[in-house]
């Protein structure tokens with residue numbers, strides 16, 4: 200009795216200093232039966248077992264005034280708005296958590312299940328396979344709602360500390376060739392090897408959660424793999440949890456759309472990249488981390504992104520193309536024209552969370568290129584921020600102005616698989632940065648670095 204009172208006495212001043220609460224929950228989301236894997240169009244049959252489980256994990260954080268946010272990470276390719284909108288509406292209704300306060304991120308594993316509404320046009324599935332995908336999408340929706348509820352029910356006094364590490368396996372993949380940019384390796388292209396880390400510790404000193412991010416495609420494993428896994432991000436979470444028994448490790452996919460792991464293509468390499476990332480996290484945890492203090496805030500804004508101008512004739516001509524993906528896209532676009540609603544723009548989500556005064560998470564939709572992270576950090580500083588992609592909706596690649604001009608997969612070809620009409624308009628980067636300035640301003644962040 201006396202002893203526990205002493206312990207409480209010791210803990211109390213620390214808690215008074217931060218006033219945060221945190222809650223953590225996790226649920227297995229490994230598909231129960233064979234399902235098509237997403238990410239590579241070459242796949243021609245469903246999955247064959249699993250290397251390890253896939254997870255949906257949620258971290259709820261509340262400040263001393265009751266202001267809450269929940270960050271959800273998932274070992275899947277990406278959440279389309281058809282799922283995240285439903286999830287967010289149900290969470291708002293059941294738990295009273297507003298849309299702005301919920302961040303839904305996906306690891307972008309290419310050995311995860313095909314998700315209904317995301318890259319579905321990559322495959323021409325039989326009715327039975329389609330039903331499996333639809334069923335899984337329903338289960339995933341329910342799982343995310345439940346895991347968020349469980350994290351909120353788990354809220355307890357906690358400390359937040361943040362820091363940054365470095366992992367080197369992310370390589371720019373846009374290789375210039377005489378015929379234009381192809382997907383390869385480009386050692387001189389821009390990268391960002393930052394590993395932001397958020398550690399959540401309970402009053403008794405137990406580490407409840409370790410959230411970390413990296414800006415690199417989760418594609419060590421290539422199209423010939425048919426076993427479900429979280430790729431390097433899955434292995435990194437497993438390794439961090441091995442080093443800290445009882446903790447929940449969470450992976451946040453950052454702006455690595457034009458980055459690939461190097462080398463790649465074997466399970467051993469995926470595990471080794473996972474361990475490198477976990478080692479980077481470990482070095483941050485062992486060093487001096489910045490304790491968070493101050494309010495938790497959230498801002499979320501949709502902005503319409505325009506597609507480059509197109510006419511009906513273009514898709515009429517594409518109907519005769521040899522590429523079946525182009526034909527499928529053309530059919531969808533012609534139908535939109537026929538319905539009198541040609542696809543001209545897309546509502547794009549931009550979100551900012553402030554976890555106290557010294558750390559922010561900026562969360563962008565889509566597969567965002569590295570130029571965005573570099574520009575955000577030039578404006579807001581490279582410390583105390585995580586710039587996530589693959590958040591809240593994944594509707595296509597988000598190239599910078601530079602990449603849009605250079606062309607290639609991230610600028611144009613990928614949009615066919617996403618069923619989008621074509622590349623974004625030239626102002627895509629400026630439109631997104633105008634919105635970034637708004638949401639960052641609303642959570643109390645002003646640009647501090649060099650102006651553009």
Ligand SMILES: [Zn+2]
Nearest residue numbers: 307416456566
């Ligand atoms: Zn991708």
